[in-house]
Amino acid sequence: IDSRLPRVGTTIFTVMSALAQQHGAVNLGQGFPDFDCDPALLDAVERAMRGGQNQYPPMAGVPQLREAVAAKIEALYGRRYDPGSEITITAGATQAIITAILAIVHPGDEVIVLDPCYDSYEPNIELAGGRAVHVPLTPGSFRPDFARIAAALSPRTRAIVINTPHNPSATVWSAEDMQRPADLLRATDVFVIADEVYEHMVYDGARHESVARHPELAQRAFIVSSFGKTYHVTGWKVGYVAAPAAMTAEFRKVHQFNVFTVNTPMQHGTAAFMGDASHHLGLPAFYQRKRDLFRAGLANSRFNLLPSEGSYFQCVDYSAISDEPEEAFCRRLTTDVGVAAIPLSAFYQGGFEQRIVRFCFAKKDETLQLALERLAAL
Ligand code: PMP
Ligand code: GLN
Secondary structure, eight states: OOOSSTTOOSOHHHHHHHHHHHTTOEEOSSSOOSSOOOHHHHHHHHHHHHTTOOSOOOTTOOHHHHHHHHHHHHHHHSOOOOHHHHEEEESHHHHHHHHHHHHHOOTTOEEEEEESOOTTHHHHHHHTTOEEEEEEOOTTTOOOOHHHHHHHOOTTEEEEEEESSOTTTOOOOOHHHHHHHHHHHTTSOOEEEEEOTTTTOBOTTOOOOOGGGOHHHHTTEEEEEEHHHHTTOGGGOOEEEEOOHHHHHHHHHHHHHHTSOOOHHHHHHHHHHHTSTHHHHTHHHHHHHHHHHHHHHHTTSSSEEOOOOBSSEEEEEOTTTOOSOHHHHHHHIIIIISEEOEEGGGGSTTOOOOSEEEEEOOSOHHHHHHHHHHHHTO
């Protein structure tokens, strides 16, 4: 077959989860919780199902959920999105991102992505006929390098993808960081795709710099988030995109033909559950405790801990333990040590090697303890 995506294989997340399962390893690789969601969320979904909410919802999503999303964004970030014309419920962030890209990228357009980055961006851009222009984050700190971003802008640049809190590096952009793309893009018509799926996981009292807080960026941005991350239900695949009306209109042209609508009872259940803001407001403390537990367990090990400012990931440098390439080290860690991780090289086009791997700490305390016993012995 003349492949549209000749360089794409099975994602590293699937590969490492399968290897972990095969070897009975503790899976700290793929990012998902090993604990269940709040039973109140399940009750709300069940009420919706038993109450007959089982047919197609409106194309853009259940109105109550769009209103709940608008209210949350306004309360947290101070920008009002119109639920009718500016918020669309999607099949997770994954579908939101590809739909936004297909809606705006023409063949030959360039989209700037900052490496390391989530693995779906580039294939999405390619499917739209565009070209990903890779700009590395600063090696070591993973901070954005705005001089390089400025140099990468061209007349063909159609969009830039910003992801904060960041997968995989767990860095969080500051208000100052957000001002820089606002300045750089002011005289352009470049769009921003803001991947904010970890918006509610920011630690040590820092605040999430949603693009929604920054009017100059917000007026050109698709802001993407995921209820899977926020409510511990990654398998439900429900998320949303918030964008100005003209951009949302283009987004929905694609959305109505690649998914049309997202499952109805989850939307109703999530809308009811979101009414209690403590669920998302409590998330930083919930995950910061797990982060600290995991970091404390590795503090005296030969792993060198990188900062984890946000997301549910912790990156470590293992160069004091092994000089194997990252994927080989992750495979051996899974098969011989019994803990699965993700090589950072998987987030770089062409596989840049730094001897850094990513662990996910969205796990029960006992799961983390078991992993720590194995890792600390290395
Ligand atoms: N973007 C990033 C940065 C992610 O980490 C993920 C999930 N791993 C997604 C998008 C996709 O989210 P969803 O599961 O809601 O499709
Ligand atoms: N986003 C998750 C991660 O980074 C995995 C999602 C997936 O398996 N595609 O681990």
